[in-house]
Amino acid sequence: xxxxxxxxxxxxxxxxxxxxxxxxxxxxxxxxxxxxxxxxxxxxxxxxxxxxxxxxxxxxxxxxxxxxxxxxxxxxxxxxxxxxxxxxxxxxxxxxxxxxxxxxxxxxxxxxxxxxxxxxxxxxxxxxxxxxxxxxxxxxxxxxxxxxxxxxxxxxxxxxxxxxxxxxxxxxxxxxxxxxxxxxxxxxxxxxxxxxxxxxxxxxxxxxxxxxxxxxxxxxxxxxxxxxxxxxxxxxxxxxxxxxxxxxxxxxxxxxxxxxxxxxxxxxxxxxxxxxxxxxxxxxxxxxxxxxxxxxxxxxxxxxxxxxxxxxxxxxxxxxxxxxxxxxxxxxxxxxxxxxxxxxxxxxxxxxxxxxxxxxxxxxxxxxxxxxxxxxxxxxxxxxxxxxxxxxxxxxx
Numbered sequence: 505x506x507x508x509x510x511x512x513x514x515x516x517x518x519x520x521x522x523x524x525x526x527x528x529x530x531x532x533x534x535x536x537x538x539x540x541x542x543x544x545x546x547x548x549x550x551x552x553x554x555x556x557x558x559x560x561x562x563x564x565x566x567x568x569x570x571x572x573x574x575x576x577x578x579x580x581x582x583x584x585x586x587x588x589x590x591x592x593x594x595x596x597x598x599x600x601x602x603x604x605x606x607x608x609x610x611x612x613x614x615x616x617x618x619x620x621x622x623x624x625x626x627x628x629x630x631x632x633x634x635x636x637x638x639x640x641x642x643x644x645x646x647x648x649x650x651x652x653x654x655x656x657x658x659x660x661x662x663x664x665x666x667x668x669x670x671x672x673x674x675x676x677x678x679x680x681x682x683x684x685x686x687x688x689x690x691x692x693x694x695x696x697x698x699x700x701x702x703x704x705x706x707x708x709x710x711x712x713x714x715x716x717x718x719x720x721x722x723x724x725x726x727x728x729x730x731x732x733x734x735x736x737x738x739x740x741x742x743x744x745x746x747x748x749x750x751x752x753x754x755x756x757x758x759x760x761x762x763x764x765x766x767x768x769x770x771x772x773x774x775x776x777x778x779x780x781x782x783x784x785x786x787x788x789x790x791x792x793x794x795x796x797x798x799x800x801x802x803x804x805x806x807x808x809x810x811x812x813x814x815x816x817x818x819x820x821x822x823x824x825x826x827x828x829x830x831x832x833x834x835x836x837x838x839x840x841x842x843x844x845x846x847x848x849x850x851x852x853x854x855x856x857x858x859x860x861x862x863x864x865x866x867x868x869x870x871x872x873x874x875x876x877x878x879x880x881x882x883x884x885x886x887x888x889x890x891x892x893x894x895x896x897x898x899x900x901x
Contacts, residue, residue: 517643519642519643519645520639520642520643522642523635523638523639523642526635527635527861527862527865528544528545528635528861531544531545531849531859531860531861532544532545532859534850534853534859535853535859537853538853538854538857538859539857540852540853540856540857540858540859541857541858541859541883541887541890541891541894542859543813543858543859543860543879543880543881543883543888543891544849544859544860544861544878544879544880545861545880546685546747546831546832546880546882547752547880547882548750548752548882548883549882549883549884549887550750550884551750551751552749552750552751552791553749553791553794553798555790555794556749556751556787556788556790556791556794557751557787559786559787559790559791560754560783560784560786560787563782563783563784563786563787564783568782568783568786569781569782569783569784569785569786570782570783571782572778572779572782573605573779573782573785574779575770575774575778575779576600576603576604576605576770577603577604577605577758577785578605578782578785578786578789579599579600580785580786580789581605581756581758581785581786581788581789581792582599582600582603582604582605582758583599583789584788584789584790584792584793585597585599585603585605585758585760585792586598586599586602586603586760587792587793588792589728589741589760593727593728593730593731594731595728595730595731595736595760597760598763601763601766602760602761602762602763602766603758603759603760603766604758604759604761604766604769604770604773605756605757605758605785606757606758606759606773606777606780607755607756607757607776607777607780607781608744608746608755608756608757609713609715609742609743609744609746609757610636610755610757611755611757611773611776611777611780612742612744612757612758612759612769612773613634613636613637613640613711613713613742614636614640614643614772614776615769615770615772615773615776616711616740616742616759616769616772617640617641617643617644617646617677617679617711618640618643618644618772619768619769619771619772619773620644620676620677620709620711620740620765620768620769621641621644621645621646621676621677622644622645622646622676623644623645623646624645624646624647624674625644625645625646625647625674625675625676625677626646626647626648626649626672626674626675626676627641627646627647627648627649627675627676627677627678627679628649628650628651628667628670628671628675628677628678628679629641629648629649629650629651629678629679629681630650630651630652630653630662630679630680630681630684631650631651631652631653631866631867631868631869631872632652632653632686632687632863632866632867632873633650633679633681633866634681634685634686634713634866635865635866637679638868641679646676646677647674648868649670649675650867650868650869651663651666651667651670652666652867652869652872653684653687653689654872655825655836658825658826659687659688659689659825659828660684660687660688660689660825660834661689662689662691662695664695664698664699667698667699667702668702671702671706671708675706675708676708676709677708677709677710677711678699678702678703678708678709678710678711679710679711679712679713680699680710680711680712680713680729681712681713681714682696682712682713682714682726682729682829683714683716683717683719683720683724683726683827683828683829683830684829684830685716685830685832686830686832686834686861686863686866686878687825687827687832687834688825688826688827688828688829688830688832688833688834689827689828689829690720690724690725690726690828690829691727693725693727696727696729696732697732699729700729700732700733700734700735703734703735703738703739704733704734704735704738707738708738709738709739709740709765710729710735710738710739710740711739711740711742712728712729712730712739712740712741712742713742714726714728714741714742714743715742715743715744715746715747715748715757716747716829716830716831717743717748718747718748718799718802718803719747719748719802719803719806719829719830719831720803720828720829721803721806721807721810721827721828721829722807722828723828724828724829726829728741729741730760736762737762738762738765739761740759740760740761740765740769741759741760741761742757742758742759743757743758744756744757744758745757745784745788745791745792747831748791748799748802749788749791750882751784754781754784754787754788755780755781755784756780756781756784756785756788806831806881806882808885809831809881809882809883809885809888810826810827810831810833810881811826812881812885812888812889812892813833813879813881813888813891813892814826814833815892816888816889816891816892816893816895816896817833817835817879817892817895819892819896820892820895820896821839821840822835822836822837822839822840822877823835823836823838823839824836831880831881831882832878832879832880832881833878833879833881834863834876834877834878835876835877835878835879836875836876837875837876837877838875842875843874843875844874844875845862845863845864845873845874845875845876845877846862846864846865846874848862848877849861849862849877856894856895856897857894858891858894858895860877860878860879861877861878861879862876862877862878863876863877863878864876879891
C-alpha cells in the first residue's frame with residue numbers, strides 16, 4: 505500500500521478542509537482536562553421525563569424497533585409529529601407523505617441541503633449560525649451568504665433590508681433558525697412575515713430549524729414560518745426531541761413539508777443513516793403527547809436557570825444579552841477589558857474553572873463575533889450557581 509502520509513494530495517475533501525475539529529470537541533476536552541464546569545456544549549446534565557425513558561425501555565422489551573424501522577420513521581412517531589403540528593400551530597400534515605424522521609435535526613439539515621442545493625447555488629443563512637450549517641452547505645457545493653444578526657436594544661436583531669439585499673438571482677434557499685442558536689433571538693411575527701414575503705416574491709425554498717420551539721420565555725412567541733401565506737409548499741420545517749425532552753443522545757429528529765420536498769429530502773437521507781433510533785422513536789411519539797403542564801414546566805424551569813446564570817455573568821462584569829429562547833446566554837467580554845472571545849474561552853478554564861464557547865466560530869465575519877461568548881444554562885441550578893461564583897471570584901476585571 506502506498507504511503508498516504510507522503511502523498512501531495514490532501515486526504516480531506518477540500519469542501520471540508522476549512523472546518524477542522526469542531527469547537528465543541530476542543531472545549532469539552534478542555535473541560536475534562538481542567539475539571540471545569542462545562543457550560544459550553546448544549547446538553548442537559550439530567551435526563552428527561554421518567555415516563556418517556558420507560559417508554560423506550562418498554563419498546564426495547566417488546567421488540568419494537570430493535571430491527572430496522574421503516575425508512576420514513578415508525579408510523580406512531582410520524583402520526584405524533586403531525587398531531588403536534590396541528591395541535592400547536594394549526595398546520596395539517598399527512599403522516600404518510602409529509603413527515604420524515606431523521607437522526608436528529610443535524611441529519612435533517614444535512615439531508616435537506618444535500619437534496620435541495622445544487623453546486624453554485626447560494627444559501628442565505630442568519631449569522632452567527634449553528635456550525636453544521638456551513639459544513640452542509642459546503643458539502644452540497646453551495647455558497648453560503650451570511651446575514652448578520654447584530655446587538656441592538658438588548659437583543660440580536662435581523663436587518664430585513666440586509667436580508668433582501670443578500671438575495672440574488674443565484675439564491676436557491678433561505679436557511680432560517682428561530683429560536684436562534686447561539687443568540688437566543690426569537691424572530692417576531694413581523695420579521696417572519698417579511699421573510700415569507702421575500703421567499704414568495706423571489707420563489708425561494710426555505711429550510712427552517714425550529715428545534716428550540718418549546719424553549720421560549722417571557723413575551724416571546726414561536727411562530728412556524730410554514731404558517732405564513734405561500735410558505736407551506738416551499739418550507740422544510742425541522743425539529744427534534746433532544747432539546748424539548750432532554751434526551752439529546754437519542755438523536756430523534758424530523759421534518760415536515762409538502763410531499764415533493766419530503767421525497768427529495770428522503771432521497772438524500774436514505775444514503776446517510778437510512779434509519780436510526782428505532783425504539784426511541786416509539787418513546788418520542790409518547791413524549792409528544794405529554795400534557796401541556798410538561799411544556800409549561802420546562803419553560804418555567806429554564807427561564808429561572810437563565811436568570812440565575814445571566815445575573816451571575818452580570819455580577820462578573822460582562823454585558824449580557826438575556827435570550828428570549830433556546831438555552832444559551834450570549835455575553836460581551838469587552839467590559840472586562842477583553843476583545844478576543846477565542847483567547848478568553850481558552851484561558852477561562854484555568855482562570856475560573858468554567859468552559860464557554862467563543863461565538864466568533866459561528867461567524868463568517870469573525871470580527872463581528874469576536875467579543876461575544878456563549879454559555880449554556882441547561883444545567884442543574886447548583887451547577888449554575890457555582891459557575892457564577894467562580895466567574896465572579898476569578899478577578900477577570
